[in-house]
Amino acid sequence: MLLSKSCEYGIRTALYLASQPQKEFIPIHVIGEMLGVSPHFLTKILQHLTQEGIMQSLRGPRGGVALARSPSELRLHEIVIAIDGPGLFTECVLGMPDCGEGQPCPLHERWSQAREQVFAMFSELTLEELGRRIVEENLRITDVTSSSLTRNT
Amino acid sequence: MLLSKSCEYGIRTALYLASQPQKEFIPIHVIGEMLGVSPHFLTKILQHLTQEGIMQSLRGPRGGVALARSPSELRLHEIVIAIDGPGLFTECVLGMPDCGEGQPCPLHERWSQAREQVFAMFSELTLEELGRRIVEENLRITDVTSSSLTRNT
DNA sequence: GATATTAAAGATAAAGGACTCTTAAAACCT
DNA sequence: AGGTTTTAAGAGTCCTTTATCTTTAATATC
Ligand code: FES
Ligand code: FES
Numbered sequence: 232m233l234l235s236k237s238c239e240y241g242i243r244t245a246l247y248l249a250s251q252p253q254k255e256f257i258p259i260h261v262i263g264e265m266l267g268v269s270p271h272f273l274t275k276i277l278q279h280l281t282q283e284g285i286m287q288s289l290r291g292p293r294g295g296v297a298l299a300r301s302p303s304e305l306r307l308h309e310i311v312i313a314i315d316g317p318g319l320f321t322e323c324v325l326g327m328p329d330c331g332e333g334q335p336c337p338l339h340e341r342w343s344q345a346r347e348q349v350f351a352m353f354s355e356l357t358l359e360e361l362g363r364r365i366v367e368e369n370l371r372i373t374d375v376t377s378s379s380l381t382r383n384t
Numbered sequence: 385m386l387l388s389k390s391c392e393y394g395i396r397t398a399l400y401l402a403s404q405p406q407k408e409f410i411p412i413h414v415i416g417e418m419l420g421v422s423p424h425f426l427t428k429i430l431q432h433l434t435q436e437g438i439m440q441s442l443r444g445p446r447g448g449v450a451l452a453r454s455p456s457e458l459r460l461h462e463i464v465i466a467i468d469g470p471g472l473f474t475e476c477v478l479g480m481p482d483c484g485e486g487q488p489c490p491l492h493e494r495w496s497q498a499r500e501q502v503f504a505m506f507s508e509l510t511l512e513e514l515g516r517r518i519v520e521e522n523l524r525i526t527d528v529t530s531s532s533l534t535r536n537t
Numbered sequence: 538g539a540t541a542t543t544a545a546a547g548a549t550a551a552a553g554g555a556c557t558c559t560t561a562a563a564a565c566c567t
Numbered sequence: 568a569g570g571t572t573t574t575a576a577g578a579g580t581c582c583t584t585t586a587t588c589t590t591t592a593a594t595a596t597c
Contacts, residue, residue: 232471233386236585239479246490258543272586278545291594292542318385324505326392327527337399337514337523341505348501352477352494361490370490374480389555411574423574425556431576443574444564 233349237276238314240268242307244277245285246372249302249362256288256295265373276314283313302359311353320350386502390429391467393421395460397430398438399525402455402515409441409448418526429467436466455515461506473503
């Protein structure tokens, strides 16, 4: 698995917030229902992202969670690093120490290329661009197929 | 982490076997010492690979483990699938069901490309080619730097 | 100021991965 | 052939991750 479950949920929450037209605080239980995750579990993950300065939170009525910075200044690799650590973007694919050209493992050349592409996937687009695409191209963030959303019987 | 610890050890064992000039059975404790892993733990991993038809084993003196098929017929993606399952090469990077063009997530296009490259890394070269490169280019499979190996004081 | 609402903090529990120890089998030696 | 050594196989333990539940603290609204 490329990302931990916590990281998947953190990213999907960020994408959801970025795709919302009004940038208000949104209650965690609302996000939890959409993702199909316990709100308590999600609270822990988002609490960590808040401490990392990626999100901000507000207690009480009309409270919830929101992005801490402008979506044009936020990219997904920050969330990956905050939750799973930077290992995915730096470490040897075979788990050996000091990955680099100095003492390359048999997969180093190919992995350093693939790793670069993985990093690009998380870092090239800002949350602003991702949010816009989610709305315009009807990209999904939730488990349910959008057919059940578009169908208005 | 891209691969589980078990998968890392399984791959490194396969690379070690492929890089050995004589294709005899090699005791697991020898491989364990080289990799810096408990032989008991490694046994469990290799036992699984034996059941999957990737390796073969022999008990008793002069026993050990060896590749089940010709190195020219074996590729690393088989080991990844046997230990970690096929999820890495098929599943959505955000953990949502039914990854595909039908209901793409915001990262689908980029991830399906990166995923293809990761699969190529494990599937393009055979163990025969990898074994030859390890010997010829002195590529490392062990944690220790080769400086401690090349230096003959 | 009372109340409703929401995140934060803490305790608890189930699951999976990482690692260790014990047991059974095979080959060798005498 | 029988004991001994060497090794794989299998059972068992520990720890991290994932997830749930309960309690507490904060804040807006009335
Ligand atoms: S040394 Fe293995 S990927 Fe760099
Ligand atoms: S749907 Fe997410 S990667 Fe394919």
